[in-house]
Structures are given as C-alpha cells and as structure tokens.
Amino acid sequence: MDGRRPGHDGRLGPHRGRAAAATHRAGRVKALLIRVGRGKVKWADQAVAEYVKRLRVGQLPLEEVRLPTTRFRGEVEAVRADEAQRILALVKPRDRLIAVDERGDAPSTEQLARWIEDSAKVGTPRMVFAIGGPYGHGPAVRDQAWRCLALSSMVTNHELARVFMAEQLYRASTVIWGGKYHH
Numbered sequence: 001m002d003g004r005r006p007g008h009d010g011r012l013g014p015h016r017g018r019a020a021a022a023t024h025r026a027g028r029v030k031a032l033l034i035r036v037g038r039g040k041v042k043w044a045d046q047a048v049a050e051y052v053k054r055l056r057v058g059q060l061p062l063e064e065v066r067l068p069t070t071r072f073r074g075e076v077e078a079v080r081a082d083e084a085q086r087i088l089a090l091v092k093p094r095d096r097l098i099a100v101d102e103r104g105d106a107p108s109t110e111q112l113a114r115w116i117e118d119s120a121k122v123g124t125p126r127m128v129f130a131i132g133g134p135y136g137h138g139p140a141v142r143d144q145a146w147r148c149l150a151l152s153s154m155v156t157n158h159e160l161a162r163v164f165m166a167e168q169l170y171r172a173s174t175v176i177w178g179g180k181y182h183h
Helices: 018-026 042-056 076-089 109-121 139-144 158-177
Strands: 030-036 062-067 096-105 126-131 147-149
Touching (some): 030 158, 042 062, 076 139, 096 139, 109 126, 126 158
Parallel strands (some): 030 062, 096 126, 096 147
C-alpha cells in the first residue's frame, strides 16, 4: 500500500490519505447529539438508532440525549435561557459545542468532515451538537458555541433535524475513514 489506511471495506475513499491517517493517530472524537423536545417519535427514534449503531463501530461514536422542553409560562426568553442552561450543563470544558441553528453556516458534508478531523487532531474529546427547543437557542448557547451549523435556511421540526444530523455525522465519518456510503 501507499501508507494510507484502508476503510473497513478495504478500499480507499476519495478523501482518504494523510489527513485521515493523522486523524486516526490523534484518537477518535466522540459525538453527542443533544435535542430539546418532547417525548419519543418512533420513526425518528428508529432512524437515529440505526445511525448510532453504525457509528458505534467506527471512529465517531454517537450518543443522543433528550432534554425535555421547558414549560412555557408566557416568556419566550425565559424558556430559551432555561434550555440553554441545561444544554450548557452537559458541555465539558474541552468539548466543542456546535449549535444547530438556522442562523448558522450551512457546511457541506466535506466541511463537516474537516471539522471532525480538525477536532480529532487537536485532541478534542467530544463534539456536542445541540438542537434547541421550539423557540430555538438562547444567546448563551450561540455565544459559547465553537460553530453554529444550519441544516438549511428553512426551519424544520426537531425530529427531522435529529435524523438529518445523525445521518450527516455518519456520512462525514465515511468521508474521513472510507466506506461506500458517500460517493
């Protein structure tokens, strides 16, 4: 071989090479997907569980945490502040917080893969992707975020957002470490 580490299927992906090998040597990054929302929605739970299972065996294990929505008592900013406090309580000092927010940048899958690679290279233990509640993120989350990531310029519901985010993390992992999923 030419010094590049093959993916799990034995072939080299188009984005493999020194960067992926360096990422592998640097250690793996974990991903935490925090979502603020109501209870379980079966189809979304099943879809996210499938990507969690796929990522478990790779270099980017994913865990999902659901925080209940703060009860609305007439003050939107109070709801956002409470949810922000609970999100930030789960973020450790060396984590990289990514606020999933329609006001953020909309990276390509390849750019997301580079964020993951860069995080691994600098020794980031965990990337935390936070999906806000029905009223979005409070300023505290956006202010403390390493990046703000927009899935689209359109607003979407939380179930679609969490499935989309889990799928993109899996897709980005196949860009970095190889596989047949991303072309």
